[in-house]
Amino acid sequence: MNTADAAHAVAHDYPHGGTDQLAARMGLSSGALLRNKVNLNRTPENRNVLSLAEAVRMTDLADDDRILEAWARERGFALVKMPDVEGCTDAAIVELMGEAWSTHGLVGTEICKTLEDGRVEHKEVERVEHRIFKHAQVLFNIAARLRGMAE
Template identity: 70%
Template sequence: MNITDAAYATVHDYPGGSESLAPRMGSSAAVLRNKVNPNNDTHHLSLAEAVKAVDITNDDRILEAWAASRGYALVKMPQVFECCDSAIVEMMGKAWETHGDVGREITKTLEDGRVEFTEVTRVESRIFAHAQVLFNLAARLRGMAE
């Protein structure tokens, strides 16, 4: 998902849509709709407004789309109270699962002897998901450090 589509989805998927979100952002519903309309070239969501929309909606798609467009994997840092031995075991299970997802996607990509751009995108998506789990695991261990 690109940043423009993510902004549109963030506003329109919010319960009540732009009519509900706009007053919380200090805007009118019509102006907010125009700012996230991908077909509108005259109104744009500012960086401060995008941050406010993410904070209010608790929807990270704009942030995730921006990170992905820059080649980054976004990792949500766990709260210290979430860090314990059982959380580490849970994260290890998730790491094994996402590692398998990467392998399966690569196998599917190579089955026909051709590599297509859409297949590479799917492999990258699995790799980013796996990296997120591994970075989250490291952050949990850091949270447990004394």
């Protein structure tokens, strides 16, 4: 998913009244204006463009990180949510280790599925990348929690 697709999805999937309510919360004059700003079929003549500030506000109000994730992916980065390290315990680390083993297995499974038919397709690579990014997030969470426990 690219940033334009993500912005369109975030706006239209807003769970508290759709684009009309989200536009109002963003301070825009109407839901139609927001829909125009995230329209995937927008022409160059259309002056209604979603600004970076509006994309950030929409992300925050919708509590939906798809735009941020898509931008990171487009730029070649893996986005990692920083964990809450307050009150982290040994048991929490063990739980994260279990999750890491699980996500590692999912990476291997996805790679095997990709290579099964002897052809590698772009959508398959995207699925492998998604699994790798999820696995990396878990590993970074473990490191951050351990850092939070350091004395």
